[in-house]
Amino acid sequence: MKHMTKVRGLSAACLLTVPILLSGCGLFGSESAAVDPPPEEIEAQMLEISGNTTLDTGVFGPVAEDTGAAAGTGQQEAIAPGERTTVYLQDSNGLLAPVALKLPEGDSNTMLKDSLTALVSKGAYASTVPEGFSGILPAGTEVQNVSIDKNKIAVVEFNSVFNEYKPADERTILEAITWTLTGQEGIEGVQLWVDGKKLTEMPLQGTPLDHPLSRSFGINLPRNGPVLMNSTAVTVYFSAATPDGTQQYYVPVTRFVPAGEDRVKAALNELIAGPESAGGLEMVMTGGTAIDSVEAGQNGVVTVSLIDDMFEDAQNVPAEMLESVVLTVAQNADDAPVQIRLNGQETVTGTDNVNYGQPVSAPEYVNALAL
Numbered sequence: 001m002k003h004m005t006k007v008r009g010l011s012a013a014c015l016l017t018v019p020i021l022l023s024g025c026g027l028f029g030s031e032s033a034a035v036d037p038p039p040e041e042i043e044a045q046m047l048e049i050s051g052n053t054t055l056d057t058g059v060f061g062p063v064a065e066d067t068g069a070a071a072g073t074g075q076q077e078a079i080a081p082g083e084r085t086t087v088y089l090q091d092s093n094g095l096l097a098p099v100a101l102k103l104p105e106g107d108s109n110t111m112l113k114d115s116l117t118a119l120v121s122k123g124a125y126a127s128t129v130p131e132g133f134s135g136i137l138p139a140g141t142e143v144q145n146v147s148i149d150k151n152k153i154a155v156v157e158f159n160s161v162f163n164e165y166k167p168a169d170e171r172t173i174l175e176a177i178t179w180t181l182t183g184q185e186g187i188e189g190v191q192l193w194v195d196g197k198k199l200t201e202m203p204l205q206g207t208p209l210d211h212p213l214s215r216s217f218g219i220n221l222p223r224n225g226p227v228l229m230n231s232t233a234v235t236v237y238f239s240a241a242t243p244d245g246t247q248q249y250y251v252p253v254t255r256f257v258p259a260g261e262d263r264v265k266a267a268l269n270e271l272i273a274g275p276e277s278a279g280g281l282e283m284v285m286t287g288g289t290a291i292d293s294v295e296a297g298q299n300g301v302v303t304v305s306l307i308d309d310m311f312e313d314a315q316n317v318p319a320e321m322l323e324s325v326v327l328t329v330a331q332n333a334d335d336a337p338v339q340i341r342l343n344g345q346e347t348v349t350g351t352d353n354v355n356y357g358q359p360v361s362a363p364e365y366v367n368a369l370a371l
Contacts (some may be wrong), residue, residue, distance in 0.1 A: 096251075
């Protein structure tokens, strides 16, 4: 590839700099989305998909070039000092978001245990968690062991305190654990044990765990999503602001689209449609944004052509809008790099001074927020 821009830490306050920060509202108006457990029909569908299908896990990238032991070899790779680990924490709106934390240096097994320990409320790494975020696992939960089997399944063993969660948190806990671990290289699913016993279902609400959970289990499912029995799950990235309004961050949301549709185009249409009602998510596209075309080139780059009269010259386009496109496409296209065309212009400059008209990869770390 002749030119590849890797978007990384552009400011200490936020990984992806967004000059336009409006406390409590989005660039083009704001809608919020309350996330509760999905209807039973959707829950059953997601569990069935999770047991039989594995979605790509690459959008957030590994913590280092090789974060996990090869299956069955027992090899451990040291994590380079200063690297970050992406974990899924609950924000002030009750949504899960990836947050890149600086955790202690260690081998791959230690890193995996630490990433889950960071999910423990008032746990050992609570001081590293940015304001407005918290772990979802019950205080006192201990990660006794994490091992990777030959099928790339992470087997996680907790102590019995794990069972002391609030019933309403059951699905969110499973999402946080699954998305945290499957963001690491070489892990495609998760299986849970408590005090030496394999869980076949969650203890309070009975969520089935007879199959390992993958990212197809979904994340931040809307309360009133349509029941589509013959559908495909896609993940889109909306924006939210920290409680003080000083930092913007990105939140993944699972949506259902009719089976057979182009995944990337369907996901972008959901991004344009915007977040659903209630709960803190912000519009990242304008009301006049439309998709002209989506094409995957032989070089592996996905070209997204958009039309939006608000940015006729494709200059000084909000980085928040462009980054959401990059994150959404990468999540649904095996972490493919993305180049954007806007109103036919091949140079598309964001407010972060990045030319998104050239291939741009999803950032290695999403939401490296300041404490």
